[in-house]
Amino acid sequence: MQSALDTIGRGVGRLYAAAFDLLEWPMLALQRLTGAQRIAWIFLLPNLVIFGTFTFLPIILNFFYATSGSDAILLQDRPYVGLDNFATLLACENYLQPNSCERDIFWRAVHNTAWFVVLQVGFMILFSLVTALILNRDIPFRGFFRSVFFYPVLLSPVVVALIWKWVLQRFGVLNAALEGAGMPTVNWLVDADWAFFWIVFVSIWAHMGFYTLILLAGLQSIPSDVYEAAEMDGASKWRVFSRITMPLLMPTMAVVIVLSLIRAVQAFDEIFVLTGGGPGSATLLILQFIYETGFAYQPRLYGLAAAASMLMAVVLLVLTLVQLRATRSRAEG
């Protein structure tokens, strides 16, 4: 076994050396050309080309899409329409009532996303905190329990959605268990309110392990002598928690909150597979609206989708700036 691993290791090592040796001469020639300092640009080049092509350029192009109409993908074929796309999206008599808006489906998505963000982030942070506090105790099998919470984080969103779809289907195990217990069964994903409950639940299930891990790291970085001092003074458990643990955890907490807010605003994958936005548009979120407007439905309204994504970008930008401040205060604190 050991020798087999050694052989594989040596093989990989030789392959690595051969691959990089191949580039030795061209890179040396470039180095002669640029000098030993400016060769840094050569090292940067591949990454910058990809960045430029697939990140910077699209950021600029997005403005052109958002201000042009028609279903053509090529920019030269698209007539300039000014802020019409934004006007279409924002035309609304009462923003609290999606029905009164021109694009009622967009506003329904905005409403759903707002509720989703509040509920998903709120409960997920609560459960993550409780779990991190528990895992921070001196319990046996701590590594195992940490993995239990973390494992779903690694699963693909499609797999997560199918796992729950199978549990929640009309003749699924959850309804069978309810019936066995003499309780009424529910068609979980067909009832609008329950479907919304389950998209929140499933996305908490899938992501809370990640935030638990970060909070746990935050808890473990609190020096133990602080606790010892509090114990000496005979402080109660609640007092220790509210006066020591929480304040010292706050910087980590801020990062966790903002990070999960940014993710929740862009939630799409598992919800799209689990409910498809339905029933009706009860679980339709903004990113699904953008995807469907731009790619899934004919005609493809690229301009409208781009305008919607720029509105989403504004929200994300604000959240990210908040995160930067939070991270900075963590670094300083």
Add this chain to the structure above:
Amino acid sequence: MSLAFLTRTRGRGRFDLTDWLTWAYLLLAVFLMFGPILWIALSSFKTEAALQEYPPTFLPLAPVTATVEGFDEPLQLFRIIAGEHQGKVLAQVRRIGLVGKMVDPANPGALIDVNINDRVPERAFALAVENYTSLFERFNFGLYFWNSLFITVVATIITVLFNSMAAFALSKYHFRGRTVVFVLIIATLMIPPTINLIPIYLVVSQLGLVNSPWGVIWPAVATPTGVFLLRQYMLTIPDDLLDAARMDHASEWKVYWRIVLPLSAPALAVLVIFSVMWRWNEFLWPLIVLNRSEEFTLQLALNSFQGELQTAWSNLLAMTILTLLPITLVFAVLQKYITTGIAQSGVK
């Protein structure tokens, strides 16, 4: 072995309320987190007929058959629950309307008439492995697996190469514009690809990469997270090491791959794990770029099957299990690195 550790408390020698609550919470969590996964794993070994059953059985069960003397085909066994033959196990020869023509395997000569309401099929634990094997025969599973594997492996290699080269330049050289480049790269952390779906699609389609795995690979490889992670790590490598190599007339390229890369192994490992996870699980972008089923990744195939074949749950469940298996194996082997890597860097 002593089980005393189970009741270990926080030094007060008493299993108090908080200990009870802790364990109740943890056991509930194990049930909620693993229960659904275990359930789908068990279900994936059931036959289509057993999956239609309600309420479902816990374990995969299949009807029992027996070869009876005088009959060529194996006959299905039933337990008789009412009537004169109650308690016996009989084999069914054929069924006519509400009556089953049955024989006693011990006495195969005489046919016995049994009302079909008076009997239940005999069943035993059996794994419907055909759910898995037919994926390869009928559903092109191998192709989807290959597509996913290709994208994951190639994108990860390119990601690690490009990101480490950029990180090397940003951490080991002093040149004009270094800060600007670094800030620009980090700033893109603020603009997730979901904001720019439409222009990225334009670029990809103009490059002729729609319906090509490269249309998924190229937009994803220049990760700001990777550059940041590797740069921070490379800053800790002392410059003296590099200068010593330069004294020995090593080229800058050699300094990079002979000295800096091997010393960055821990950070590279974290990036490899992240990249594999990102690319294997990616959904929205492949959904936009890959429209032909020959190019589908596993995630796309799963998604389209669940839309089309509502009835073929048996194959769908088996495919779900096979899709989560590689990531599960990686996790099982590397879980310590993954959890510490994420806790330290705070990226996903």
